[in-house]
Amino acid sequence: MDLIPFYKNNLHYIREMAVNADKRVYIDTAESKRHYLDLDKVELPQDSLMVPWYKLEKKQSLMRKWSFGIIPWQIDITYRKLVKAFYNHDSEKIIKHSADIGHYLADAHVPLHSSSNYNGQFTNQMGIHALWETRIPEKYIPTYNLFVGKAAYIPDVLAFAWKTINKSHNLLDSVFKMEMQTRQDIPAIQHKTYIVRGNQTLHNYSETYVDHYHNLLDGMVENRLRMSIQAIGSIWLSAWIDAGQPDLTKSKPISVLQDTIPYKGKTSLGREEWHE
């Protein structure tokens, strides 16, 4: 018995639902802060914070006002839900929480999800978020090697989530520095151009700019993507193991995608980070 057939059969749903977490930002004020942690604002020692969220909430009234983001705790919270869903052979919930945790894990691998300067607004680099997270991947993913090794059991998910966001934060300096460098290397007139996105035309970074920045980043985006794919597979596997390796061939197949989110036409209730 293994997990691969289950995920293969439901890949379509997981793909569909992977962006639900970003859609919820438009309808739920609590959602946005689940996608980041401003490590530049965290003053408490990390050791004191590396406990499950429900424990912090009970102990410290300050956590209720916490506005710096909660991504490592959110990964842990969603993980617990996923384990429970596996335990109950609840296919629908397994898919929902698998998609959500995949989303949060991917966000945690993005350096700009670890800082209050998440879109370069404090360093005059506005737009850097979509440049790193959308423009580069959409252009370069076909050239990346995204075959990663086997999934591995993660004994402490909360610690793993903290490690991931800290690694992201360590890369932040380069993320900003290389963008500054790109700005200097390329003549101003070539920075932006009109690009077509779906049925819209946007004034955005030129191909030359994207290429140059990508080169200076020297494999960073590919590397973080690979790490996040590896992390997602490992988290799914770990949740299944923690649930006692249930035989999912007995779980009822899901028929319709239920979790539709009425986000269209609404404005974001938190950080803008979704680029359709």
Ligand SMILES: [Zn+2]
């Ligand atoms: Zn997100």
